[in-house]
Amino acid sequence: MLVYDAVAAALADLGVDTVFGVVGSGNFLVTSSLVGRGARFVAARHECGAACMADAWARASGRPGVVSVHQGPGLTNAMTGITEAAKSRTPLLVLAADVSASAVQSNFRIDVAGVVTGVGATAAVLHSPSLAIDDAVRAYVMAAEQRRTVVLAMPLDVQAGECAWPPGGPARPASPAPPALQDRQLKALAGALAGAQRPVFVAGRGARVAGARQALERLADESGALLATSAAAKGLFRGNPWDLDVSGGFASPAAADLISGADLIVAWGCSLGMWTTRHGSLIGRGATVAQVDCDKAAIGAHRRVDIGVVGDAGQVARAVAEMLGGTADGDGAAGPDSAVDEAEPVGYRTRGLGERLAREVRWRDVPYDDNGDADHIDPRTLTIALDDMLPAERTVVIDSGNFMGYPSMFLSVPDQDGFCFTQAYQSIGLGLASAIGAALARPDRLTVAALGDGGALMGISELETAVRLALPMVIVVYNDQAYGAEVHHFGPHGHPLGTVQFPATDIAAIAAGFGCTGVTVRKAEDLGPVREWLAGPRSAPILVDAKVTADRGSWWLEEAFRGH
Numbered sequence: 398m399l400v401y402d403a404v405a406a407a408l409a410d411l412g413v414d415t416v417f418g419v420v421g422s423g424n425f426l427v428t429s430s431l432v433g434r435g436a437r438f439v440a441a442r443h444e445c446g447a448a449c450m451a452d453a454w455a456r457a458s459g460r461p462g463v464v465s466v467h468q469g470p471g472l473t474n475a476m477t478g479i480t481e482a483a484k485s486r487t488p489l490l491v492l493a494a495d496v497s498a499s500a501v502q503s504n505f506r507i508d509v510a511g512v513v514t515g516v517g518a519t520a521a522v523l524h525s526p527s528l529a530i531d532d533a534v535r536a537y538v539m540a541a542e543q544r545r546t547v548v549l550a551m552p553l554d555v556q557a558g559e560c561a562w563p564p565g566g567p568a569r570p571a572s573p574a575p576p577a578l579q580d581r582q583l584k585a586l587a588g589a590l591a592g593a594q595r596p597v598f599v600a601g602r603g604a605r606v607a608g609a610r611q612a613l614e615r616l617a618d619e620s621g622a623l624l625a626t627s628a629a630a631k632g633l634f635r636g637n638p639w640d641l642d643v644s645g646g647f648a649s650p651a652a653a654d655l656i657s658g659a660d661l662i663v664a665w666g667c668s669l670g671m672w673t674t675r676h677g678s679l680i681g682r683g684a685t686v687a688q689v690d691c692d693k694a695a696i697g698a699h700r701r702v703d704i705g706v707v708g709d710a711g712q713v714a715r716a717v718a719e720m721l722g723g724t725a726d727g728d729g730a731a732g733p734d735s736a737v738d739e740a741e742p743v744g745y746r747t748r749g750l751g752e753r754l755a756r757e758v759r760w761r762d763v764p765y766d767d768n769g770d771a772d773h774i775d776p777r778t779l780t781i782a783l784d785d786m787l788p789a790e791r792t793v794v795i796d797s798g799n800f801m802g803y804p805s806m807f808l809s810v811p812d813q814d815g816f817c818f819t820q821a822y823q824s825i826g827l828g829l830a831s832a833i834g835a836a837l838a839r840p841d842r843l844t845v846a847a848l849g850d851g852g853a854l855m856g857i858s859e860l861e862t863a864v865r866l867a868l869p870m871v872i873v874v875y876n877d878q879a880y881g882a883e884v885h886h887f888g889p890h891g892h893p894l895g896t897v898q899f900p901a902t903d904i905a906a907i908a909a910g911f912g913c914t915g916v917t918v919r920k921a922e923d924l925g926p927v928r929e930w931l932a933g934p935r936s937a938p939i940l941v942d943a944k945v946t947a948d949r950g951s952w953w954l955e956e957a958f959r960g961h
């Protein structure tokens with residue numbers, strides 16, 4: 398067999414059935430071979446888009462994503478998306494063509510391993526024709542099992558070589574056993590929970606990927622804990638009456654008040670970074686902090702913790718519940734269906750609190766003064782109107798910028814898979830492509846892409862992809878004619894803002910040019926066409942160009958600037 402074909406066969410064997418990419422000469426054959434073996438190839442218009450699509454597809458589907466790129470510029474174009482995936486621990490395999498070892502002066506030659514490791518991804522290579530199948534399998538398995546973003550360099554001379562398909566198929570490397578739970582650590586956590594009066598759980602990406610919701614809810618019932626998540630795990634406790642939603646800059650005043658009043662914070666697969674803790678200010682003075690993470694190096698990485706437990710969030714929660722005397726099925730005070738305020742008070746779950754949460758925890762229930770004018774809609778009013786209009790079964794995907802809190806805080810999501818938050822690298826311009834990946838992973842849900850005008854125009858080439866694929870997506874552009882984040886960062890200090898402000902751009906017309914339905918919105922009544930689109934065949938995306946008010950920066954951004 399030729400190596401490129403054997404690599405494709407090995408990957409197809411491992412279950413690869415969807416590949417994102419941009420095809421050039423170096424990855425044409427391997428990509429075609431994957432397609433010939435039944436994989437769906439999604440042609441992006443820019444490699445960064447391809448990487449973001451695969452990243453979001455992996456997040457939404459729970460399966461490793463695969464990207465295919467041309468050597469040199471194909472890979473460097475993909476690097477921002479690869480960096481986001483690597484920092485988010487997205488299992489992703491990048492099939493990156495590379496020049497032959499002998500092509501010393503090739504225009505396409507770069508130090509692939511240097512570029513890849515420099516951004517935190519893992520470099521792998523097809524070493525030789527005889528090793529190539531094992532190299533490819535190892536790269537995929539490493540991405541899948543260790544949740545890494547692995548870039549597999551595929552030199553053209555190796556791809557063109559010959560190899561033998563192993564009888565019985567390629568061997569899959571054995572998975573390492575997870576580390577055993579340490580009794581001493583579990584006891585410390587159980588003791589802290591038993592002694593806590595106001596415990597709060599903050600669950601992060603690690604809890605999400607561990608599928609730990611039930612185990613955490615039961616332990617929380619047992620100990621009277623309130624439940625919160627990092628933004629990356631938003632939706633994990635949706636429907637639980639003790640859910641505070643997101644901890645950090647996006648927390649509602651009631652949620653922030655309760656989190657900062659905790660005497661014990663337990664982070665489950667959550668790094669307690671500056672965003673999740675508002676620079677630490679949500680952790681009360683004197684509160685005990687515990688952190689559970691299957692990666693030992695993550696414990697205490699962002700802040701000092703009093704108790705560290707190495708282990709999978711679900712396993713640790715079950716083991717601690719057992720120590721506290723509960724059954725595996727839980728005998729907690731209030732399951733999600735119980736009448737919360739009739740239950741016996743336990744821990745932080747005092748009488749009346751359930752009612753307060755139901756009344757105050759959602760951002761859309763927090764009163765505000767609408768600052769819309771004749772030509773601009775208040776982004777809160779816009780987002781609440783969309784929240785009312787859009788079906789609850791949705792995947793909300795967020796780009797970066799000043800606007801990002803509005804959709805994150807005012808659009809509800811059905812569960813932890815309904816929110817795609819690609820902010821590990823804080824790049825703008827990834828949101829549209831990420832939304833395409835999420836839409837392909839979850840066609841059963843309506844995908845809602847929330848973008849700023851800057852991020853939308855940066856990633857606009859993928860609008861053609863969304864239209865070509867006839868994706869039923871709602872794309873909302875919070876258009877303030879500016880890099881608003883920078884305007885609000887530097888404006889108050891009196892700096893000139895000509896570098897970050899732009900003339901009006903008719904993004905609805907641009908969208909119509911791509912074949913979308915384009916709608917300009919200056920007031921809630923302008924959203925009628927969205928309602929019509931929702932009732933129609935949804936055969937192409939709809940883009941809402943919302944001319945939003947921008948008289949001041951968002952409150953979470955003001956907070957965030959303290960970290961710059």
Ligand SMILES: Cc1ncc(C[n+]2csc(CCOP(=O)(O)OP(=O)(O)O)c2C)c(N)n1
Pocket residue numbers: 797798799800801823824825826848849850851852853875877879880881882883
């Ligand atoms: C690739 C990249 N370039 C620049 C930045 C710096 N940056 C952060 S937010 C922002 C403005 C984004 O503008 P827009 O998408 O319109 O959102 P807004 O802040 O206006 O709501 C910029 C330029 C970045 N984060 N990523």
Ligand SMILES: [Mg+2]
Pocket residue numbers: 798849850851875876877878879880881
């Ligand atoms: Mg803007």
